[in-house]
Amino acid sequence: MAQASAVADRSPARSPKTEHFDVLIVGAGISGVGGAWHLATRMPGTSFVVLESQESFGGTWLTHKYPGIRSDSDLYTFGYRFKPWVGAPIASAEEILRYMGEVIDENDLGRHIRYGHEIRSASWSGKDKLWTIEAVRKDTGEAARFTANFLWMCQGYYRHSEGYTPEWPGMKSFKGRIVHPQTWPEDLDYKDKRIIVIGSGATAATLIPSIAKACKHVTMLQRSPTYFIPARNAIDLADTLRQLDVDETWIHEIVRRKILYDQDEFTRRTFEEPEAAREELLAGVKAYLGENFEIEPHFSPSYRPWRQRIAFVPDGDLFMAIRSGKASVATDEIERFTETGIQLKSGKTLEADIIVTATGFNLNVLGDIAFSIDGKPLDFGKTVTYRGMMFTGVPNMVWVFGYFRASWTLRADLIGDFVVRLLTHMKEKGARQVSVALRPEDRDMPLSTWIDPENFNPGYLMRGMHLLPKRGAKPEWQHTQDYWSERKSLPETDLDDPAFVYE
Numbered sequence: 172m173a174q175a176s177a178v179a180d181r182s183p184a185r186s187p188k189t190e191h192f193d194v195l196i197v198g199a200g201i202s203g204v205g206g207a208w209h210l211a212t213r214m215p216g217t218s219f220v221v222l223e224s225q226e227s228f229g230g231t232w233l234t235h236k237y238p239g240i241r242s243d244s245d246l247y248t249f250g251y252r253f254k255p256w257v258g259a260p261i262a263s264a265e266e267i268l269r270y271m272g273e274v275i276d277e278n279d280l281g282r283h284i285r286y287g288h289e290i291r292s293a294s295w296s297g298k299d300k301l302w303t304i305e306a307v308r309k310d311t312g313e314a315a316r317f318t319a320n321f322l323w324m325c326q327g328y329y330r331h332s333e334g335y336t337p338e339w340p341g342m343k344s345f346k347g348r349i350v351h352p353q354t355w356p357e358d359l360d361y362k363d364k365r366i367i368v369i370g371s372g373a374t375a376a377t378l379i380p381s382i383a384k385a386c387k388h389v390t391m392l393q394r395s396p397t398y399f400i401p402a403r404n405a406i407d408l409a410d411t412l413r414q415l416d417v418d419e420t421w422i423h424e425i426v427r428r429k430i431l432y433d434q435d436e437f438t439r440r441t442f443e444e445p446e447a448a449r450e451e452l453l454a455g456v457k458a459y460l461g462e463n464f465e466i467e468p469h470f471s472p473s474y475r476p477w478r479q480r481i482a483f484v485p486d487g488d489l490f491m492a493i494r495s496g497k498a499s500v501a502t503d504e505i506e507r508f509t510e511t512g513i514q515l516k517s518g519k520t521l522e523a524d525i526i527v528t529a530t531g532f533n534l535n536v537l538g539d540i541a542f543s544i545d546g547k548p549l550d551f552g553k554t555v556t557y558r559g560m561m562f563t564g565v566p567n568m569v570w571v572f573g574y575f576r577a578s579w580t581l582r583a584d585l586i587g588d589f590v591v592r593l594l595t596h597m598k599e600k601g602a603r604q605v606s607v608a609l610r611p612e613d614r615d616m617p618l619s620t621w622i623d624p625e626n627f628n629p630g631y632l633m634r635g636m637h638l639l640p641k642r643g644a645k646p647e648w649q650h651t652q653d654y655w656s657e658r659k660s661l662p663e664t665d666l667d668d669p670a671f672v673y674e
């Protein structure tokens with residue numbers, strides 16, 4: 172136990188193979204590395220370890236290797252608030268990994284991270300006030316056991332080992348290759364091949380322009396269209412500030428504020444004047460595709476903008492690929508796969524050598540870890556969320572689930588501040604345990620699904636809603652997905668509110 176421990180350590184005698192830390196972080200993606208930065212720089216003396224099942228850091232940006240993989244939101248806000256982003260706003264996975272690598276090196280975080288450690292179970296003992304974490308070392312198959320006073324869950328939201336592919340009739344009869352972007356085969360040769368990409372999200376929009384030049388033709392097959400924001404991959408304000416030789420730390424902060432201000436304005440407009448906001452988005456697409464292109468039905472969604480994050484299309488590359496004739500769009504439904512392609516419900520057929528299923532993720536909110544509290548398996552779906560980061564009946568645990576409209580990392584940073592504040596508060600109080608509990612006035616509060624599908628409804632959340640905690644009728648028992656209110660409410664959270672129970 173480090174001297175200036177965050178949480179008072181009165182752990183019982185442990186077997187020599189068990190290592191103990193004040194805090195254990197699950198995952199070395201952008202959230203886990205951010206968490207490590209908060210602990211190392213703001214709580215020196217706190218002992219902590221990051222366990223990561225993959226062979227390196229990066230999470231999402233390490234897992235996804237399909238051609239063209241890049242962010243769909245800007246790196247000024249997807250990057251950490253404490254590390255300036257100095258490149259173009261939309262970045263490749265390689266650039267994001269380099270940025271994260273610099274954060275690790277500059278802050279000497281590497282010594283805290285154990286790669287190739289897959290966590291299988293986490294059990295809380297109320298008697299010892301400790302989590303016991305059982306992991307398996309992927310290189311040797313050996314078991315590794317850790318205890319920790321506090322668990323910081325940075326596991327992301329989807330299973331990294333496999334993507335989500337629906338079952339369609341006749342899939343087995345297709346003679347070509349079926350590929351999911353999440354497990355893109357290194358040997359996939361798509362030169363001069365006919366390709367169908369099923370899906371209309373950010374992944375399809377990234378992949379299609381990247382493969383269009385080399386393949387014979389690529390068709391984006393979508394059931395329904397999505398909104399996109401095509402624009403130059405540059406930020407004028409950032410360029411101007413650089414010309415003026417302004418310090419990069421300032422540029423980062425100013426450009427972040429400007430982007431967040433504009434997003435807030437646009438979000439407000441999608442509620443107050445949805446038609447005008449929608450027309451603006453469609454005009455952006457039309458400007459690339461020309462007046463003769465059938466925006467309706469291909470790029471004219473029927474839902475209100477902002478129910479899903481709107482992907483930025485740098486330099487309109489998706490639309491340029493369509494304009495060039497190397498890519499096209501089919502808005503239709505799949506009847507069945509055939510030996511040579513896909514039979515559509517409209518009666519049309521699409522021929523293909525390769526079919527890419529850009530159909531999303533398998534929601535995996537607890538990192539496939541078997542949780543138990545005092546010997547009882549945890550049913551996460553039965554808990555109630557406290558601001559989307561703590562859960563009734565789950566002690567000494569904070570969970571990171573970022574924003575979907577705004578950049579994920581904005582929330583990971585806010586939660587980092589919250590954890591530092593909470594651990595410091597516990598230390599000051601001499602508390603070994605903190606959990607959240609419904610207060611007497613909350614007991615009759617109506618509970619509903621974790622997120623309101625009217626407000627936000629991506630497929631992987633809809634498929635897994637039953638696995639997620641419940642939401643209450645008051646803001647503190649909800650996961651708002653609203654950065655602009657949380658940036659005020661999270662730092663102001665009263666840690667002595669009766670919703671927090673300390674022991």
Ligand SMILES: Cc1cc2nc3c(=O)[nH]c(=O)nc-3n(C[C@H](O)[C@H](O)[C@H](O)COP(=O)(O)OP(=O)(O)OC[C@H]3O[C@@H](n4cnc5c(N)ncnc54)[C@H](O)[C@@H]3O)c2cc1C
Binds near residue numbers: 200242327537571580
């Ligand atoms: C292709 C793609 C593009 C995206 N683009 C954007 C974007 O532009 N902007 C945006 O805001 N969001 C984007 N997202 C969402 C994105 O996933 C998050 O923004 C962010 O990268 C998530 O970071 P994370 O660290 O929370 O989780 P992840 O990146 O999922 O990392 C979690 C890590 O935890 C590890 N882990 C999980 N379970 C265990 C376990 N049991 N034991 C040990 N380790 C474990 C995993 O191996 C992984 O490395 C994108 C997602 C995808 C898939």
